[in-house]
């Protein structure tokens with residue numbers, strides 16, 4: 576038996592940032608080294624995501640993950656025992672074949688991904704390497720531009736804002752460290768602005784503020800005011816990204832804003848976003864249309880894709896097959912990468928590479944229900960993704976990813992690259 580082969584894989588039910596059960600896995604090697612990983616969970620989940628296996632019954636309103644955990648302790652443990660920890664592809668393929676379904680519904684994408692990530696972390700430990708270096712080698716040196724979600728709406732907050740996320744991008748920074756300084760200053764300034772207007776400073780699921788507003792456009796005005804108030808130039812030093820999460824709005828061929836009770840056609844919705852991009856420094860729109868609306872995506876990309884990043888989240892669900900369709904139909908120019916949408920590390924890496932080979936921008940992303948696992952930070956640097964979306968720079972479930980990136984930047988030293996607009 577090789578000392579770097581797998582001795583045991585085990586799982587347990589833990590809780591995410593919303594207090595909902597989720598999966599954690601531990602991999603133990605013959606040499607005694609152990610590594611642990613846990614998986615997050617979404618609220619505005621795409622219909623085509625891999626299956627997050629949840630228990631029936633009354634426990635936690637039927638949200639327990641004990642079945643997924645017992646799949647780890649039973650079938651997955653038996654299949655991976657004795658295998659070499661360095662064969663990530665083979666380990667993932669073994670679990671995918673054992674599952675045997677298209678969407679990982681037998682073992683659960685939550686079970687498979689937790690083990691997949693724990694294996695990769697164990698491989699890094701056994702190699703005496705930092706996780707990002709193990710994944711990306713010497714070539715993984717790019718710190719991502721953080722897309723900080725500082726105002727929450729949609730399915731992530733109980734306010735009256737329909738757009739799910741309003742994010743700031745500190746592109747004028749020259750390092751990730753400086754980007755964090757700028758981002759947190761704007762976040763704190765937004766709190767002051769909201770307070771001065773008598774608006775609520777309670778927060779949504781991702782740590783951003785969740786006030787009731789006149790309309791969604793007011794959120795953009797507040798962000799611009801906060802950027803300026805913190806002493807930065809909107810559009811130059813800090814620009815804005817939104818996630819409409821429009822799959823949540825799609826009903827009978829039209830779009831319906833559930834909170835403002837307003838109905839729009841596809842064309843009206845595209846014009847709505849175009850106006851935002853003309854009037855405000857909005858440079859990135861995620862899921863401007865629904866997950867079925869490939870033609871709508873193609874149309875908005877044709878109209879404004881030369882100056883605005885059009886991001887497919889629910890549209891692509893980190894799935895190389897759906898991404899390939901989008902590439903052929905020119906449906907977007909960027910992809911959101913959420914490892915738990917596809918359910919294994921090697922498939923996640925495949926989607927990132929496919930996107931990069933086809934000139935798509937890549938944004939590595941958290942989920943709205945998170946754990947303290949920081950794998951996405953390492954993945955973003957290892958694969959030179961260029962952007963990360965991991966919530967407000969507040970609340971530990973979000974900040975732990977940002978803090979890991981600060982450490983990685985320090986470890987990389989002079990080799991670290993930050994995609995600053997100033998150096999372009």
Ligand SMILES: C=C(OP(=O)(O)O)C(=O)O
Pocket residue numbers: 616617618619620621818820888911940941942943944
């Ligand atoms: C992070 C997101 O939310 P959720 O995890 O709820 O899908 C998103 O839609 O991009």
Ligand SMILES: [Mg+2]
Pocket residue numbers: 818820861862888889911
């Ligand atoms: Mg999204």
